[in-house]
Amino acid sequence: MADSTIDELRAWLEQAWDPDLTVGEWWERLGTSGWAAPTWPTEWFGKGLSRDDAVAVQATIAEFGALPAPGGLGLLLAGPTIVTHGTDEQRRTYLRDIVTGQKGWCQLFSEPGAGSDLAGLQCRAIRDGDEWIVTGQKVWTSGGQYADVAMLIARTAPDLPKHQGITYFALDMHQPGVEVRPLRELTGRALFNEVFLTEARVPNDAVIGGLNNGWAVANTTLANERAGLGAGGGSAAASLAIPGTVMGHLDRRAGDFVPDPASRRRGGAAGAMFGAAEKLLVELAKGNGQIDNAAVRQDLMRLHTMNEIARFTNLRMKAAKAQGRAPGAEANTSKLSMSRIVRLARDLGLRILGPYGTLHAYEGQDRGTLDAATGNPFISMVTEMALFSPAPSIYGGTDEIQKNIIGERVLGLPKEPNNDRTTAFRDLRVGAQGGS
Numbered sequence: 003m004a005d006s007t008i009d010e011l012r013a014w015l016e017q018a019w020d021p022d023l024t025v026g027e028w029w030e031r032l033g034t035s036g037w038a039a040p041t042w043p044t045e046w047f048g049k050g051l052s053r054d055d056a057v058a059v060q061a062t063i064a065e066f067g068a069l070p071a072p073g074g075l076g077l078l079l080a081g082p083t084i085v086t087h088g089t090d091e092q093r094r095t096y097l098r099d100i101v102t103g104q105k106g107w108c109q110l111f112s113e114p115g116a117g118s119d120l121a122g123l124q125c126r127a128i129r130d131g132d133e134w135i136v137t138g139q140k141v142w143t144s145g146g147q148y149a150d151v152a153m154l155i156a157r158t159a160p161d162l163p164k165h166q167g168i169t170y171f172a173l174d175m176h177q178p179g180v181e182v183r184p185l186r187e188l189t190g191r192a193l194f195n196e197v198f199l200t201e202a203r204v205p206n207d208a209v210i211g212g213l214n215n216g217w218a219v220a221n222t223t224l225a226n227e228r229a230g231l232g233a234g235g236g237s238a239a240a241s242l243a244i245p246g247t248v249m250g251h252l253d254r255r256a257g258d259f260v261p262d263p264a265s266r267r268r269g270g271a272a273g274a275m276f277g278a279a280e281k282l283l284v285e286l287a288k289g290n291g292q293i294d295n296a297a298v299r300q301d302l303m304r305l306h307t308m309n310e311i312a313r314f315t316n317l318r319m320k321a322a323k324a325q326g327r328a329p330g331a332e333a334n335t336s337k338l339s340m341s342r343i344v345r346l347a348r349d350l351g352l353r354i355l356g357p358y359g360t361l362h363a364y365e366g367q368d369r370g371t372l373d374a375a376t377g378n379p380f381i382s383m384v385t386e387m388a389l390f391s392p393a394p395s396i397y398g399g400t401d402e403i404q405k406n407i408i409g410e411r412v413l414g415l416p417k418e419p420n421n422d423r424t425t426a427f428r429d430l431r432v433g434a435q436g437g438s
C-alpha cells in the first residue's frame with residue numbers, strides 16, 4: 003500500500019483516537035472516517051482500497067494501540083453483501099450501523115438438514131401484505147445470542163427448483179417469533195446457537211437482492227466468508243469489544259478493550275491459534291526440552307513446510323489476481339491445507355505439552371489460575387487450539403465438500419447425477435430436499 007495512505011491513517015489516529023471515549027463513540031469516529039471498512043466504496047463508508055491494503059490498515063490500527071473496527075459478521079459478511087446487492091435505501095438503512103458497531107449481525111443459513119447442501123433449506127417465508135412470515139429452524143448460528151439483525155435465507159417458492167426459490171432477508175432478531183438457544187461446544191464456550199423461528203416477521207423492504215434471488219446473494223456472503231478465512235483475514239480485524247446493543251460494550255471505555263502490547267505481539271488468541279502456532283510450538287519445545295526429540299523436530303519442520311507452501315500458494319493467488327487472472331485450484335486447496343495445518347499443530351502441540359496437555363480452563367476466570375499454577379500461559383493456547391481444531395474442517399465448506407469441488411470443477415470429473423436443478427423443490431424426494 004502507498005506509504006502516503008498509511009501516513010494519512012496514522013495522522014488521523016493521532017488526532018482521533020482517545021482511549022477514554024466509549025466504544026460507541028470511537029466506532030462512530032472510525033466507521034464514518036472510512037477506516038473501519040477500507041475495501042468498501044468511498045460513498046458507502048469505505049476508502050475503495052484492495053483487500054491486501056485493508057489488512058495493512060487493520061495492522062496499522064492495531065500497532066498504534068487503538069481499538070480495532072467492530073468485529074463480527076456485520077462488517078465481514080452482511081456489509082459487503084448489502085454493498086453488492088442492496089438498494090441505496092437498504093445501504094442507507096444498514097451500513098452505517100455496521101461500520102459504527104451499533105448493530106451486531108448473525109448468519110441464519112445452516113439448518114439441521116441443510117449444511118453442506120445449503121440450497122436444500124426448509125425454512126419457509128410466506129408473504130402477508132407488506133411483510134413475510136418466517137417459520138423454521140436454524141443451527142450453528144455464531145453470535146446469535148448477541149445479534150440485533152440476521153442474514154436470513156428462506157424458501158419463498160417451493161414450486162421452483164431448489165436453488166431458484168430462495169430469498170435473502172435482513173431479519174430483526176428482537177421479536178417474539180425468534181428464540182435463540184445457545185449450544186455449548188467442546189471448548190466450553192457457546193459460540194453457536196440453535197435459532198427457532200416461529201412466525202417471525204420481516205418487512206418486504208428487507209428483501210436483499212430481489213425475490214427468489216437469494217442463492218446468488220448468499221453466494222456473495224459465502225465468498226466473503228471464504229476470503230475472510232484466508233491468511234490475514236478475520237483474525238486481523240478481531241476486536242475484543244462486541245458490536246450491537248445486546249452485550250452493552252458500546253457504553254464502556256474503548257481503552258479497556260485494547261489488547262495489551264504483549265498479547266498484540268503474540269497476535270492475540272486467534273493469531274496465536276492459527277497464524278503464530280508454529281513459533282509458539284518451537285518456543286514451548288525449547289522450554290521443556292522436547293526440542294531434543296528428533297520426531298518432534300521432524301514434525302515442527304513438517305509444520306513449517308506446510309505453512310510455507312500455504313504462504314507461497316497465497317502469493318500465487320495474489321499474483322494471478324494482480325494480472326487479472328481468476329485463481330485456479332489454489333483457492334480450493336488453500337482451505338483444505340489450512341485444516342491440515344491446524345490438525346498437525348494440534349497433534350504436535352499436545353505431544354510437546356505431554357501431561358500438561360490434559361489441563362484446560364473452560365471458564366475465563368479460571369484461565370489465570372491455571373496459568374499461574376503451570377507458570378506457562380501458552381499451555382492454555384495449545385489446549386484451546388486443540389479443542390477448537392475440528393472447526394476449520396467444517397466451517398466455510400467441509401473438507402469433503404472442498405474435495406468434491408476440486409474433483410468436479412478443477413479436475414473435471416463427472417458430477418454425481420441428480421435432478422435438483424430442474425425439478426420443483428416440493429417434488430424432490432425428502433433426502434434430496436436437504437442434507438443429501
Ligand SMILES: Cc1cc2nc3c(=O)[nH]c(=O)nc-3n(C[C@H](O)[C@H](O)[C@H](O)COP(=O)(O)OP(=O)(O)OC[C@H]3O[C@@H](n4cnc5c(N)ncnc54)[C@H](O)[C@@H]3O)c2cc1C
Nearest residue numbers: 109110111112116117118142143144393396397400402403
Ligand atoms: C465454527 C463454526 C461456525 C459456524 N457458523 C455458522 C453460522 O454463523 N451460520 C450458519 O448458518 N452456519 C454456521 N456454521 C455451519 C457450517 O456452515 C456447517 O456446519 C457446514 O456447512 C457443514 O454442514 P453440516 O454441519 O450440516 O454437515 P453436513 O452437511 O450434514 O455434513 C456431515 C458430513 O457429511 C459430509 N458430506 C456432506 N455432503 C457431502 C457430499 N456431497 N460428499 C461428501 N461428503 C459429504 C461432510 O463433509 C461432513 O463430514 C458454522 C460451523 C462451524 C464449525
